[in-house]
Amino acid sequence: MENEIKEKIRSFIIRVTRKQEITDDEDIFQGGIVNSLLTLQLILFIEKNFDISVENEEMDIENFKTINRIEEFISKKKNS
């Protein structure tokens, strides 16, 4: 399940950024991989594909900065 989430996220980021690859711990905001437009697209993608709602207080870049963090965030939401 964990890997499935990570692969979905990875393929989305690779698709929208046209990067060849991205590691689980790579900061997608630090390197300018993800711009502000893509941040919104990422949130929409997560909400729709994992059937969760990202609340106002969760709109924190720390939750979305790496594939690992995104996976943790989604898993936590799913299990809550």
Add this chain to the structure above:
Amino acid sequence: MRILKQSTELRSLFQKRKIASSKLKWGVCTMSFVEQELMRFINEIIVPNVDTYELQEAIPLDVIRAMGDRGLLCPLIPKNYGGVEYDLQTIGRINEKIGQASASVRSVLTVQGMVSLAILKFGTEAQKEKWLPKLVSGKVVGGFALAEEEAGCDSSNLSTTYTEVDEEYELVGKKTWVTMGQVASLFLVFARSGEEYSAFLVEKDRIGLQVEDVTGMLGLRASMVANVTLDNVRLPKESLLGRLGSALRFIVPTCLDYGRYTVACGCVGLSQACIDVCYSYVEKRKQFGTKLKDFQMIQRMLAKMVTQTKASRLLCQNAAKLKEEEDFGAITDTCVAKYYASTSVNEVASMAVQILGANGCLNEHPVERYFRDAKLFEIIEGSTQILEIMIANNYLG
């Protein structure tokens, strides 16, 4: 007073029939009740006064409140906060129709919509309850204070700062090009603290806040633009909107996405206005004993105008559809719609002036205003060049 009385009566009628009309589609043949009321409002209140607004570089507050009475100012806001909660296709049509009558009046819809959307999406329950009903009704006019002298398209270069002082925030800086800033009583101000960008709700009467009117604009002359100076403005903690540091990544793009959509729809309205004037003109005007409409080179221009306008409208409808499906491609496609509609309306307005010839250069004919207003659309909510970069870099295939 007449307007307010009339608007109360219409609102009552409007609300009674809104549910019954919800199944009707917007269209040429089956004009829904929402559209009928909208057209009545536009034709009775906006159209007869457009020239006065332009000349005075102002829209009366009564007109803004009359739009509020009809639910037009913040149509996205849910009913529990006093809104009408229209879908995006309907919101697009409202922006198109009002934009067809007056691009300046339509600009209220973008700003009020962006400020209310930011509060709806990122505000606390207390902020929503305090501000949303007032923004919906027009009792409070909002101002979107993002741009600065050295930070137009580059919003990461803000110089307005905030610091925490004695359990309060203190804002220092100057904001420019705040549409409706002359009459706004609530500003959504973006500021930075080092590399952290945050958003604040700032009332006009805060000590240290000064508003300076901007006049002499090329277009959108009645959009009551102002510069806003924040001279050590103190704010309580509850003025923070959203999380600290969430402005640039979440709040600004969310607001601008809505702004781009409504501006794109406004461009469609302005294009349609150009077409309507031209069709009426070519029918009457004769040269060399022949009506202009029978000249093929005129027909060529009309064909281009019609085609480009229809294409713009379809791009707006596509953006709305994707948004309602929560498709992540919606954001880029909204940029595409705004980019095409705003560049296109400049070509359409230019052809309109060309068709009217010398008459089109006179302010006695509306195309002179359309031509000036069109240029502003290539600059606001993402300039043409910024949108080109965004579209090229975010194309998803």
